[in-house]
Amino acid sequence: MTTAPSGPAAASEKALAGIDLGYESPRPGAYLVRLPGQHRLATMTWLIVGTHSLHVEAFFCRQPDENHAAFYRFLLERGGRMFGVHFALDETGDVYLVGRLPLASISPDEIDRILGCVLEYSDSTFDQALMLGFASAIRKERAWRIKRGESLANLQAFARLADGS
Numbered sequence: 001m002t003t004a005p006s007g008p009a010a011a012s013e014k015a016l017a018g019i020d021l022g023y024e025s026p027r028p029g030a031y032l033v034r035l036p037g038q039h040r041l042a043t044m045t046w047l048i049v050g051t052h053s054l055h056v057e058a059f060f061c062r063q064p065d066e067n068h069a070a071f072y073r074f075l076l077e078r079g080g081r082m083f084g085v086h087f088a089l090d091e092t093g094d095v096y097l098v099g100r101l102p103l104a105s106i107s108p109d110e111i112d113r114i115l116g117c118v119l120e121y122s123d124s125t126f127d128q129a130l131m132l133g134f135a136s137a138i139r140k141e142r143a144w145r146i147k148r149g150e151s152l153a154n155l156q157a158f159a160r161l162a163d164g165s
Contacts, residue, residue, distance in 0.1 A: 008049045008103040015111035016047075035115060037123035039157060045097075045118050047111070053100040056085055058118050061126070063093030064133025071133035078125060084117045095129075097121055127157045135161050 009029040016023050016031060023033040029049035034042050035058075045058040064071040075087040075095065085099035097118050101110060130138065138158045145152055 008054065008106050011106040012047060012049055012054065012111065015106060015108040018108040019112045019115070021115070033115060035119040035122070037119060037126075039123050040126040043097075043119060043122040045115060049103070049106075053102055054106055056097075056099040056101065056114055056118065058085075058097045058122060060087065060095040060097055060122055061129060061133070063089075063095070064129075065137055066135065067132050071129060074129060074132055075125070078121070082117070082121055084114045085121065087121075131158060131161060 012029070012031060013025070016033065021033055021035065023031050025031050031047040033045045033047060035045055036042050043058050043060075045056065048055040048057070079086050084101070085097045088096050088098045090096060099114065099117075101114060138155065138161050142152060142155055142158070142162060144150075145155070
């Protein structure tokens with residue numbers, strides 16, 4: 001028999017239930033939420049209830065292949081305008097959106113707000129970040145698809161890379 005979560009975990013579950021997003025809870029107090037996007041198909045976001053805070057974490061992209069300075073500058077320039085979460089690197093250089101909320105602030109409105117921030121920052125910066133850090137890979141992928149007669153539909157956001165700009 002499992003026990004129902006209490007305290008901040010219960011508040012988190014109640015908040016998630018109220019915002020109509022799919023989520024999993026692989027262990028008590030940990031929630032993996034799928035945020036559907038426009039530019040990025042989905043942003044998988046962890047909400048983890050800790051002793052003193054709610055940890056928010058979403059994978060953004062792997063470390064860039066090229067143009068590192070411009071890639072990181074682009075993300076850092078956005079950092080000063082962000083609310084609730086910020087871009088951060090893990091030990092391998094992969095990029096995440098991370099943040100923390102005090103447990104007392106867990107409510108449907110605050111969970112909705114922080115997930116909305118994660119989605120907005122992930123979705124609105126994704127294409128430009130990829131163009132900065134992965135232009136060569138995108139060009140190779142486009143050429144490979146053209147050669148094989150495959151669809152270029154999900155590469156349309158990167159069409160300007162086709163002419164080398």
